[in-house]
Amino acid sequence: MSIDLLQSKIRKLKTPIVVGLDPTPELIPPELLAQCRDQLGDSVEALAEGYLRFCKGILDALKKLVPAVKVQAACFDALGWQGVKVMQELLAYAKKQGYYVLLETMRTDVGHIAAISAESVFGGIPCGEERVFPYPCDGLVLNGYLGSDGIKPYLPWLKGADAKNLFVVVKSSNRSSAEVQDLVSGGRVIYTAMADLTLRWSTDLFGKCGYGEVGAVVGLSSPSAIQALRKRYDSLFFLVPGYGAQGGVAKHAAYAFDRLGHGAAVCASRSILGAWREQSGVDYPEAAVAAVEKMKKQLEAYVTVL
């Protein structure tokens, strides 16, 4: 089961860090981008090539330190097909390097459209007698505002030997998340209603680690929400974004974990990808390693992964 795979990788490396691969031009060292532009002109291709080289450098540097990565589709989509092409290459590269690989699309769809996405990502595209997998990954990060129709088409792939995962946005890490997610309905806040649905979608889909194959995204900006949700849902795996650049700290992240230090993973992106900007004369992979080691220590002060 895929949630077991994620949990075992976390246990092996003794840290629940997920590095978000959310490249932007500002996060890439100017000399790397300049190299790409020398070769490919001042073009979208050059930018996409910069994203690819930069992210591969991060993956190479962190593979013995970090169990999982989360690829932000929006950053690559923003470059058009050239961006999507390098994203596909990056997903395959991350899988090959041994990472647990999440693809964040944040989509929410009606059933027949969700079925198309699920089939493509998890089932592959039939071409003659082969299947092509455009987006090789272990799981997807989705939105659940459209309810079960938009999630159920993915569920058949969460079973079996090559099982996949889902993470559904329950409580997001941005400030305005309260506008919809914190509204109270019948004694439940909306994010709790979304967590109830997430748990329902996990029915019969529990890993050996005790957590469901459909996890919940719970942002670090709401420590009290993390506490309340952890108390109420002891079998939902939490993906916790918002560490570092978005202001989240280890003390609050710790609320997401059980007493064995299991059941959650903490995402950081800009604080790791852009760490080179804080130190002159340090290469970006080296700076990323230092940033991960710092984050690892910060988390260890509050969470021990057994």
Next chain:
Amino acid sequence: MSIDLLQSKIRKLKTPIVVGLDPTPELIPPELLAQCRDQLGDSVEALAEGYLRFCKGILDALKKLVPAVKVQAACFDALGWQGVKVMQELLAYAKKQGYYVLLETMRTDVGHIAAISAESVFGGIPCGEERVFPYPCDGLVLNGYLGSDGIKPYLPWLKGADAKNLFVVVKSSNRSSAEVQDLVSGGRVIYTAMADLTLRWSTDLFGKCGYGEVGAVVGLSSPSAIQALRKRYDSLFFLVPGYGAQGGVAKHAAYAFDRLGHGAAVCASRSILGAWREQSGVDYPEAAVAAVEKMKKQLEAYVTVL
């Protein structure tokens, strides 16, 4: 203003039909797909080429009948970069043919990621002294579950000469939409809370037609919701999906319009793209024309666009 552009195109062609370009292999005549495979092998490229030729055929056939099209990114994303590449070509082609062009991504993002998407789609990618627009369109269909942070980065582009539009999913057309969207909070159903936000995002962004530049997606599967929303929000433009294949009918679609037959547009996709499957010996563009003319007549029984 872009909402005026949409309304004027609707008035010119005297029908509020939006054709959804949601291609799947099943919607494409086998002989067209076979041609593409003869040329490009049994490959993802061949499938993408099939999508492109098929959709161009639809656009060519309908350009004097239909004011607007909505391109479903998920269908093209499902083919990887080859799909995205033809989608970009298709968006440009639809714009050139004179359609009002919507791109449905259904994403919802935290602020700094939403800013990346907004910049790419509406602002373009800076390359040297030029800007490349990967996704030429007049507006986007987005999800608002993350609140204002995910929408505000788009708003600066909804002003001025080349203004764009947004449509935010308020009440979706799928059956399970009730699971989250129909929950009641403080006397408001959640979809009404989303509509309130949508109206707030339109502040100072009203077209001459009286409608806001941030419209609301309101599915045809909930006629009572359409009625209630139209009564409460007389300045939100409604994009109404779910006609035809999803079961929606003209009588209910009529609830979305004001007394001049303005303020709404009705989407149909499979019932038009796949109309050729219902009639043997008819080419797909011809069948699409007949399906649009039928839908137009059905709508005219209840809505007169003045």
